[in-house]
Amino acid sequence: MHPLLKKEGFILDIDGVIGKGETPITEGVNAVKKLKKAGKKLVFVSNNSTRSRSIMINRFRRFGLNVREDEMLLCTFATARYLSREKQGAKIYTTGERGLIEELELAGHKIVEEEAEYLVVGSNRQINYDIITKALRYCLSDVRYVATNPDRIFPSSSGPTPGTGMLVGALYWMTDRMPDVIVGKPSEVIMREALDILGLRADEVAVAGDQIEVDVKAGRNIGAETLLVLSGVTNADNIQKMIQRFGEEPDYILGHLGELI
Numbered sequence: 001m002h003p004l005l006k007k008e009g010f011i012l013d014i015d016g017v018i019g020k021g022e023t024p025i026t027e028g029v030n031a032v033k034k035l036k037k038a039g040k041k042l043v044f045v046s047n048n049s050t051r052s053r054s055i056m057i058n059r060f061r062r063f064g065l066n067v068r069e070d071e072m073l074l075c076t077f078a079t080a081r082y083l084s085r086e087k088q089g090a091k092i093y094t095t096g097e098r099g100l101i102e103e104l105e106l107a108g109h110k111i112v113e114e115e116a117e118y119l120v121v122g123s124n125r126q127i128n129y130d131i132i133t134k135a136l137r138y139c140l141s142d143v144r145y146v147a148t149n150p151d152r153i154f155p156s157s158s159g160p161t162p163g164t165g166m167l168v169g170a171l172y173w174m175t176d177r178m179p180d181v182i183v184g185k186p187s188e189v190i191m192r193e194a195l196d197i198l199g200l201r202a203d204e205v206a207v208a209g210d211q212i213e214v215d216v217k218a219g220r221n222i223g224a225e226t227l228l229v230l231s232g233v234t235n236a237d238n239i240q241k242m243i244q245r246f247g248e249e250p251d252y253i254l255g256h257l258g259e260l261i
């Protein structure tokens with residue numbers, strides 16, 4: 001039995017572990033079924049800032065996995081939850097698209113163009129000059145600035161695409177201002193939310209993912225044991241380079257999540 005199976009809960013990354021975009025990773029999907037059967041508490045945590053929970057739950061259903069809404073912690077929802085802790089019904093200007101807007105509104109926040117109290121920066125595949133201009137002006141004011149995640153590049157099935165970092169980087173270059181809060185991994189903000197959802201302490205969970213600088217670091221930031229799987233961005237060919245580059249070694253390494261159970 002793998003030592004991590006002693007843990008009561010698992011914080012699992014999605015892309016590179018359970019699927020690659022719309023394509024399931026069969027071993028990962030089967031492992032989730034077995035973990036559930038073994039009575040483990042699971043929460044899926046992803047830095048995806050364009051999808052709402054319902055969109056992702058539908059994707060899981062197509063993979064043959066039934067997960068509950070409370071097992072899905074995307075940085076869209078985590079951002080909405082974080083903002084609710086700071087302010088109920090906040091007035092928000094966001095660069096983000098439908099999935100993010102859906103979660104912010106579901107949490108009772110108001111999306112506004114003028115007189116926002118918060119600038120929320122998230123990815124938008126239809127980003128344009130007007131949106132960036134507005135974000136720039138808010139960034140120059142004293143509104144609180146929250147970013148959904150710090151990802152520089154998003155690995156899509158057709159190759160690398162710009163992550164939310166494209167906007168964070170552009171705003172920084174123009175204003176010298178970085179976000180007041182970054183919600184997504186490796187930030188503690190989303191990981192504390194995950195522990196809160198599981199109702200477990202960091203030493204009672206394992207954090208699994210395919211990226212050292214995202215998932216392993218996120219686990220380290222809350223003091224949880226970490227598992228790196230080689231079924232996504234990190235693979236058998238580049239792992240040594242990745243460990244060297246990010247100076248962080250996971251507690252365990254497996255080819256895919258299926259080797260855990």
Ligand SMILES: [Mg+2]
Nearest residue numbers: 013015016210
């Ligand atoms: Mg991943």
